Amino acid sequence: MIDHDFALDLPTDLHAALAALLDPSRPAIPLAGGQSLLVAMKATQTGPERLVDLSGVRELRGFDVAGERVRIGAMTRHAELELDPHIRRVVPLLAQAASAVADPQVRHLGTLGGSLCNADPAADLPAALVALRALVHYRDQDGEHVDDVETFLNARRAAARPLLVTAVDVPAHDRLPWAFQKFRPRAMLWAVVGVAYVGGEVPGIGLAGMGWTTLRAAQAESALRLGRPYDEVAALADAGSDPLSDATATADYRRHLARVLLRRALAGESTH
Incomplete structure (x- = not known):
């Protein structure tokens, strides 16, 4: 239950949404899906004084x-x-x-x-x-x-x-190899580590759970561009990352997972 009051704006077009969100005299937070914001609001006795619900903005x-x-x-x-x-x-x-x-x-x-x-x-x-x-x-x-x-x-x-x-x-990447790999101990949980891969002349590798923000596996991408064997590329998955240790996994385990998941992604697996 949210136990503090807040105002709710319901704009129906982009112009009204922008006016509501960017009015410096009435600070507001946008409400999109609410799957993180509303949880946070329920967990505290204070919160935003005004929300701008974007669900009616068709643009x-x-x-x-x-x-x-x-x-x-x-x-x-x-x-x-x-x-x-x-x-x-x-x-x-x-x-x-x-x-x-x-x-x-x-x-x-x-x-x-x-x-x-x-x-x-x-x-x-x-x-x-x-x-x-x-x-x-x-x-x-x-x-x-x-x-x-x-x-x-x-x-x-x-x-x-x-x-x-x-x-x-x-x-568009329908003609390129791609894969998404995610490890989580139970359904519904955030990824302990996730790896997104797309191939081509300029390959891309995104990492979830490997630092304070979503990361790019830049050294692994460079190895791919140079045509290095997949095992060598996967060994670089965690290079330059700074994973945390917490109750879910240690930093070393996250590094291990990143290498394993990238190897699977490069082998053509696209499970999650």
Whole structure:
């Protein structure tokens, strides 16, 4: 139960949503899927004084294919990414990562933009977006911006500021090898370690659970570009990472998992 009062704005278009979120006289937090925000609000006696519910803003939904890139609205739900046949065909890595999120109830409420803004280092979709070198479109008080996903995630971890993610651009990769691997001890839990991989001339490898933010396995990517054997590439999965030790796993175990999961991904496995 949420035991503190807050105001709720219900904009129905993008202009109204921006006006509500970026009004400096009335600080507000966007409510996308609410799968992390509402849990946090229930866990404390204090919280935001105003929420802006984005569920009625149609401009933030859906997707468009333009050439070799797909633009996906920030309010597109995980279940849509998982189940839409066109998404599954054109950007299969993202669809597979979405299918690994929690359970069907969460996937029918959680959103792509919400996952990005929450920026949890163990989240599935950010790892896939890092592997795909996605571009994040957002607006703040200074206007419209486009950042690569790593820059955006690092900024969100460093300091949250009022902004509204509007869309994410990812490359179509239906003709490339790809895989998504995730280890968790039980269903519904966050990944202990997750690995997203897409091949091609510029391969991408995103890591979940291997540091304070979603990471790129840059040294492993370089080895792939040089044509090194997969065992050598997988051995570099944890290079440059800084995993934590906690009640779930030690840092050394996370390093081991990253190497094992990348080896499986390169072998063509796409399970989660």
